[in-house]
Each structure stands twice: as C-alpha cells, then as structure tokens.
Amino acid sequence: xxxxxxxxxxxxxxTGQSMTLLxxxxxxxxxxxxxxxxxxxxxxxxxxSVGEGTTAKGEVPDGYNxxxxxxxxxxxxxxxxxxxxxxxxxxxxxxxxxxxxFGPGTRLLVL
Amino acid sequence: xxxxxxxxxxxxVQEGRISILNCDYTNSMFDYFLxxxxxxxxxxxxxxxxxxxxxxxxxxRFTVFLNKSAKHLSLHIVPSQPGDSAVYFxxxxxxxxxxxxxxxxxxTRLTIIP
Numbered sequence: 479x480x481x482x483x484x485x486x487x488x489x490x491x492x493t494g495q496s497m498t499l500l501x502x503x504x505x506x507x508x509x510x511x512x513x514x515x516x517x518x519x520x521x522x523x524x525x526x527s528v529g530e531g532t533t534a535k536g537e538v539p540d541g542y543n544x545x546x547x548x549x550x551x552x553x554x555x556x557x558x559x560x561x562x563x564x565x566x567x568x569x570x571x572x573x574x575x576x577x578x579x580f581g582p583g584t585r586l587l588v589l
Numbered sequence: 590x591x592x593x594x595x596x597x598x599x600x601x602v603q604e605g606r607i608s609i610l611n612c613d614y615t616n617s618m619f620d621y622f623l624x625x626x627x628x629x630x631x632x633x634x635x636x637x638x639x640x641x642x643x644x645x646x647x648x649x650r651f652t653v654f655l656n657k658s659a660k661h662l663s664l665h666i667v668p669s670q671p672g673d674s675a676v677y678f679x680x681x682x683x684x685x686x687x688x689x690x691x692x693x694x695x696x697t698r699l700t701i702i703p
Contacts, residue, residue: 482632509689511690513693518598518695519695520595520678520693520694520695520696521633521678521693521696522693523690523691523692526689526690528689536690568632568633570632574682574689574690574691575621575682575684577635578625578635578691579635580632580633580634581632582630582631582632583630583631583632
C-alpha cells in the first residue's frame with residue numbers, strides 16, 4: 479500500500495517547455511487534488527477531481543491542465559512553463575471532510 | 590481574499606510547555622475545520638479536525654478549540670515535544686453540495702526549543 483505517489487520528485491524546465499506531473503493513489507479514493515505551495519502563500523488549490531472523468535478548477539488554475547482518465551491517476555500538465563510556476567506541487571487524495579492524504583511533493587524549477 | 594488566515598508565520602516554544610497556534614476565518618459557511626502538519630521535504634499529514642457544531646475536540650496531546658462567534662480556532666499542543674517542530678496548516682471546508690475542497694491558511698512554523 480504505497481498511498482499517494484508523485485512522479486517526478488524534482489524537475490528543471492526552461493521557460494516555454496511542457497511537462498506532466500503524475501499522481502497515483504492506491505486507496506480507491508474518488509477525490510483527488512493538485513496544490514502548489516509557495517513561501518508565505520500556504521497551499522493553494524490548482525485543480526481537483528471528484529471522480530474518474532471529472533475535473534474542476536481550483537483557486538489558481540491558469541497555466542495548468544489536468545486529466546483523470548483512470549480513478550487512480552491524476553495528471554497535472556504545464557503546456558508552456560513560466561518562471562512563476564516554480565513551486566512545490568503536492569497531490570492529495572481522499573474526502574476533504576475526513577482526511578486528505580498527500581504525496582511527497584514535486585519540486586519544479588522553471589528557468 | 591484570504592478566507593483562512595494564520596497571522597503568525599512562526600512560533601517558538603520551550604519543550605514541555607504549551608504551544609498555541611491560531612487561525613481565523615471569514616467565511617461563515619465553513620462547517621468543518623482541520624489541522625495539518627508538515628515536515629520539510631514531505632507532504633502534509635492530517636492531525637486533528639473539528640465540526641462547527643462542537644467547540645472542542647481532543648486527541649492525546651492535541652486539542653482544537655473553535656469559537657464560531659469570533660470565527661477563530663486554535664490548536665493546543667501540550668506538552669510540546671521536539672518532534673512537534675513543523676509547519677502547521679489550518680484548513681476549512683464548506684460541506685454544502687458543490688464545495689468539495691479545502692481552503693488552507695498560510696501556515697505557522699512551530700519550533701520547539703529543547
């Protein structure tokens with residue numbers, strides 16, 4: 479039982495490059511979330527999903543896209559990376575009114 | 590507009606004493622509140638929660654107090670231990686249909702001094 483895993487752990491991109499962050503959970507959760515954490519800003523919700531095939535915008539969705547083709551996976555895409563997207567990205571799964579389980583994070587640096 | 594606020598970015602407490610972390614909110618529709626703890630290079634982990642119909646919830650050394658009229662909650666840790674040194678995030682949720690997401694505060698870094 480791995481819980482929530484994130485791939486990759488660290489990545490450096492040049493401005494304008496694209497990439498996909500993968501989140502996988504093995505707890506059969508319906509809800510999955512992508513957050514970013516920046517100094518002094520706390521955890522801000524980018525996009526979330528309430529079930530397979532569904533996605534919804536969070537607080538800071540611009541510049542990101544997501545897909546939930548399989549229940550266990552939630553992908554976060556950056557089509558054209560910008561330095562403002564330098565951050566630590568956390569995926570989480572689980573009912574927010576009970577417990578959300580977070581992954582270990584992906585550290586992204588955009589030059 | 591920050592709906593959940595943690596006004597103290599950092600707090601230092603002597604080992605064995607009480608740590609009190611504070612959180613204020615502005616959205617009166619929030620009906621469930623949670624605290625998460627985060628160590629460096631790890632994801633946050635759930636610590637304790639409280640429903641808006643209660644004013645106190647206790648779990649071992651951790652107690653959360655809710656003052657709805659003041660839109661204020663606090664986390665008490667007693668006695669504080671070195672392993673409690675971490676960043677603590679307050680979070681809130683409106684459980685009405687269509688609101689399936691948490692709103693987090695900016696976090697408070699707690700340092701326990703041995």
